[in-house]
Amino acid sequence: MKLTINDQTVSARAGESVLQCALRHNINIPHLCTHPNLPAFGACRLCVVEIDGLRGFPASCATPAIAGMVVRTETAALKELRRGILELILLEHPSACLICEKQELCERFRPAAAKAGRTTGCHTCNNKQVCAVPDLCAELDLTELPVPPLYRNFPLERSDPFIDRDLNLCILCGRCVRICKAHHGQSTIDFVGRGSQTRIGEAFGRPLAEAGCRFCGSCIDVCPTGSLADRYAKWFGAPQRFVATTCSLCEAACAITVHSNGRKQAVMARGISTRVPICVLGRFAVPEFLNGAGRLSAPQVRVGDRWRELSWPRALAQAAERLKPFAGAGFALVCDTSNTLEDRYVFRKFTYEVMRSPHYLEIAPDARGVARRALPAGVRAALLAGDFVAPALLAQLELVLVLDCYPSAASERAALILPATVLAEVDGIFVDGEGLMRPLRRACDGPGEAQPDWRTVCELARALGATGFDYPSAKAIAAEAGAAGARLRLKRPAAPLAASDPAERRTHFRGHCLADKVSGLRELAAAEPAPLAAVAGG
Structure with missing residues (x-):
């Protein structure tokens, strides 16, 4: 159907309001309460217009577009009416800056809040x-x-x-x-x-x-x-970079946009789809988890009962030297499915081809994100990509190496700790609960010298004299693994269960209790950490 807005003939869609029609044709009508994903409300009254044949000044957000309608949006009377409405709104709103005569100068020299x-x-x-x-x-x-x-x-x-x-x-x-x-x-x-x-x-x-x-x-x-x-x-302050990625805190794999600042820190995460919500973890936990004060930021070696930082080349050389005696069935690598597809491909290749061990142990976390398992008989050394093995079992090993983002019970028993980047700090592919590939895109830097798990294990393999581990990027690993077609989950028909049911919400990531790292989760009864029980069997 056709109607006229400000002497311009425009087409309207069925069920469309005058405001929606105008905005779609780049005709501005001031408004505050209207939102694209919400029904009309008519609270602010700033979107009033003049329509031939109608008395008064109807709100354009709540007025259906009708064929033949003649609408005016910019008359002197409308501007005066809108100004009066805005004046009333601002009477109870901090307005000193809005009407200050120095506003332009202030914005020039103090643009950020x-x-x-x-x-x-x-x-x-x-x-x-x-x-x-x-x-x-x-x-x-x-x-x-x-x-x-x-x-x-x-x-x-x-x-x-x-x-x-x-x-x-x-x-x-x-x-x-x-x-x-x-x-x-x-x-x-x-x-x-x-x-x-x-x-x-x-x-x-x-x-x-x-x-x-x-x-x-x-x-x-x-x-x-x-x-x-x-x-x-x-x-x-105001974020400077926005990257669309996937939340890998649980298998729902919601598409999120991570906002980062000039220091390349994650400061906020939002769901990309505005029609269905994401859970509290995807919305609030990601930035605080990534920026936690306890993050591992440099390789560390145990010297007596203390930890000493060292460079990556020295750390990898020491790790390689200590691993050599355990080649074969005496070695195990333990990770869970929260690692990227590229990480797990390299882990598997390292275990089978470099260490010549059958013990590549990949755990699927339970509904709360907890992943525990025992080690096969005969294992004397383990490389852990998280806190997955009970401390009592680790105490029986001769060598423990840990790849992780935070200290844990596992790292307390490790000979070497190698810092890892996670979540929005990495590029790669995350496999969701339906087995579909979702892209992870690096939105911020990791702390200090932390790096992706796949890169650390590739460098460790080269330190052990192996070939075939010189991948320049996660994309190269995915290509070798035959993984392609990862897509963001943009059109989710319904919100993830965790968004409405606290019982469905993950409480752990890589063996770490999220409530210990994210202050707000400690205030939510549904996210109180559950005790981690040692699992006797795999």
Whole structure:
């Protein structure tokens, strides 16, 4: 069907609103509460338009496009009305920076937000780079408020894990309320109170966790003002790089975008699909796990009861020298399926061809991510790509080498520790629970001298005099392994089970309890670490 917007004839699709039609044809109509993945709400009233034959100023987000309709979006009356509406919205929003006469100069010399626990203006707002309000103020020529602002002085809410909530920034657009209903079918948060006392909250003032929040982070993603903020990410400033990759914390293999800063640190992760949520691990755990203070960052050798750092060449030379006496059935390599396909291909090749051992032990973690097994009889030396063997069994070995990202019970009994990069620090292929290949793309640097497991084992093989381990990249390994066609899981029909059911959420990765590395998980009862029981059999 055809209609006219600002003297321009455009085509509208069935079921489309006037706002959707206009935006699709690059005709701008100011709006705040509208979001592409949410039904029309009409809360902000900034998208009002004039339509021939209709009285007043209907909200374009809630007005269906009809054939023959004549719409105007830029009249003087509309601009004045929108300016008045925005003035009312900003009366209870920190607005000093928005109407400051020095704003242009300030933005020139202070483009990034200052790090601050509370937002008092644009210069301290963690959402500054994506906030919609400054652009609206500029578009509507808002330079002053008609009456003195009424600052509500709500306390900053930090009682819930992962999320800071500053209701002083909230404009009651309802996006967070609607996305929660759309993604989880429940009103974990909703409008509380009436009139000027309306705010966003939970029933009976309960904490989010008690109210049934699954901490998918969707409410943060759609908040236009920064009222809801990622507690960890807010301190890193605006990210400078965005890489689409796969979350390999569990076999659901959700597609995520990892944001990194100028220091090449992961600072935030978001689900790529905005129509279904991801679980709390993919949304909040990845950056904090990668940036943990306890990460292994350099090769270490045990000297008596102490650890001493050494260079990679020396570490590999020592590892090779110590491994030589254990070639054959006396050696075992233990990993789990959280390693990349390339890692596991090299592990298998190293075990069979270099060490000439039949004991390549690849474990499939259980539903909680725990992977344990015993070692075959006769094994005297082991190379572990994680914490998978009970300490009592390791104590019986003559040599333990560990490839890992964090210290563990296994590394306490190791002769050498070789630091590994994981998750968003590596390129490669992750095999999901359906056996499909999902791409891992490097989005940030690992700590210090840490490197991918496949590279470490290839260098170890060369130190032992082996050939055929000179791969320049993970892509070369995948080619030799005949692995091709890895694709991000972009069109998931439904959210992963872990996004709605805490019982389905992984608690461990490579033998490490995630709650020990990610502070917010310690506050979630569903993610409390379960005791690791030693498994007597494989």
